[in-house]
Amino acid sequence: MFATIKNRFATTDIEVKREDLYKVVVQRDAIFELIFMLREQYDYQTLNAITCCDWIEEEHFAITYILTTSDRKQSFMVQTMIGREDAQIDSLTHTFEQAEIMERDLHEMYGIDFPGNQNLVELSLENWVHTPPLRREFDTLEFVNNNLSFREGRDGNMDVKKEMKRLRALKKAQKAAAKKAKEEASEVSDGN
Amino acid sequence: METNKHITIFHGPQHPGITGNMSVELDLIGETIQKATTHVGYLHRGFEKLVERRTVIQAFTIVCRICVPEPDPNEANFAMAVEELAGIEVSERVKYIRVMVLELSRLASQCMWLAGQSGSIGLYAVGQWAIADRDLILDLFEELTGGRVYHMYIYPGGVRRDLPDGFLRRLEKVLNHFKKRLKEYDNIFINNASFKSRAIGVGIVSPEECIKNGYVGQVLRGCGIEADVRKDAPYLVYDQLDFEVPTAQGGDVYARALVRRAEMDQSIHILEQVIDKMPEGEIMVKMPTHRKFKLPKNDTWVKVESSRGEFAYYMAGDGSEKIRRMQVRGPSLVHAFTLLEDLLVGAELSDVALIMNSLGICPPEIER
């Protein structure tokens, strides 16, 4: 199986992650061909999940299709990269019925478009107008600070690092003062 | 559409028989459902985003909240994924303790199901009993982990506390109680004529559809397919334990109930073996960077068998202390949309809660 995939899709590497889990990364235009081949020839009948991971530094999303054989003993992660701007990849709903809801989820969370999926309506975020929340540029902390507030009465919080520094400086100063006082005292006694 | 015949109603989120905070929009003619649309969104908490801001141990405390009735498969999955990415091997004792926790939580969550399923057809006494029995397991959890519902116990690299003195004996006592009790449940619920007449032939799923659409758990096993992650891709020490995968024929609500009931027996059987075999050893991996797991740039897919079917996590690290991406794929996502919307067409309004309960749909894990 590995040799066929390597030849046909010109990939260098098929990773064996565990006994029951393989992973391959292919070009974007070859991915559906590979999925269909796995499905027809190697009994990978079930689409378990479609996952997405945002690699913002490299300017792409990694979309992974996880397929499982019909005896459920082997899984295959088929991964491809798509650009972050106007992210878009064809829908799989014509082959796998359950892809509809998975794509709907990713559409809402990442703003990826799946041409061919008729039902990309909102899922759990009602009336959401900001950036799709799972994209890395969406900053949850900033959103919370802008939209929500802390409980009242929490302003007594001290910056501990500063406080430690201040106290240490204070102690040092006190010590120095004490030393000075001592020295002065001894000078006085010397003078006698 | 003919006028004056159709009526559209929302079933849930406040319906007592429904499985949680979700709703199904139903188009009815008379009592018969023409179209069903699932709506979620009452419970979105954004865990998948939150873990991206946290280090591994900080994220570990919130993953259990992804599924309310059954938090432990989440903790186990999270720990397994982190261990696989970071290349940590845990001791034998840890594995046995984890198996014990997972099976206990399966048992507890099957009790929850008993309560929901019987409540959905009006047999409330069974529900009360089941919840009371579940409390015995929660007492065990309280003693072991310090929490009753959210345990935060299965830590990446081990477990958080060792077993208290005499814990296994108390576990044995609870199991003996359960063995007696399960026979009574057979009499008053599983063999009950009113349950049979409501459940047989309702909500039928075909085996081909199951495989193709990725249904899991009791839906598969209720069609006579022996599918169980614990057998197919053994994790922890399930390959050293002796148990069966119960199946039933028919693919209807009753078949799924029979499967669940048989699984309770199997869980007890596994727990008894765990009591006998519990080895000695370390409960936590010794590491210099114990609180600072660094996940290399890599990704993985791990799965465990929860009480409702395969529960899987996708996890990616990026070389820092934080998790780059954690995606949850619980059993309910596909069940609640692809399957439920299909099954409800042609069903009666009064069967909606029955069917939902038998699929084991749990909204917290759909929305994360």
Added chain:
Amino acid sequence: MKWSIDISGTLSPLGILAAMMQKPNTIAYPAVKKETAVGYRGFHTNLLVDCIGCANCQDVCMNDAIDMIKTDKEYNVKNSSQCIPRIDYGRCCWCSLCTDVCPPDSLKLDEEYLGVTQYASDFLYMPKDK
């Protein structure tokens, strides 16, 4: 579906009547209290003679539940910042990470877990000194 009487299925559920003779599973709450297990994760306690004011607990708490504040209590002489933690129970999830990272083990979770108040401000909880 043909209608036929399922005799055993009709009679066996009547076995539930036997439960009327049994002792109830519940306890009479205010009179009898349930014993909390040792090691239950309840309210926080902080032994002030041990706390060194290092703010490890504040750093690890990802819910931002902990404030380090000044009070007029007696501190440990080694308390380098002269601050002690106060916890916002509106945010805390009793995950017990703060007690795990506390170097002198002064911060702990207690078996006590009942708190009733009519003021929202009481959610800002000062751990008991014990």
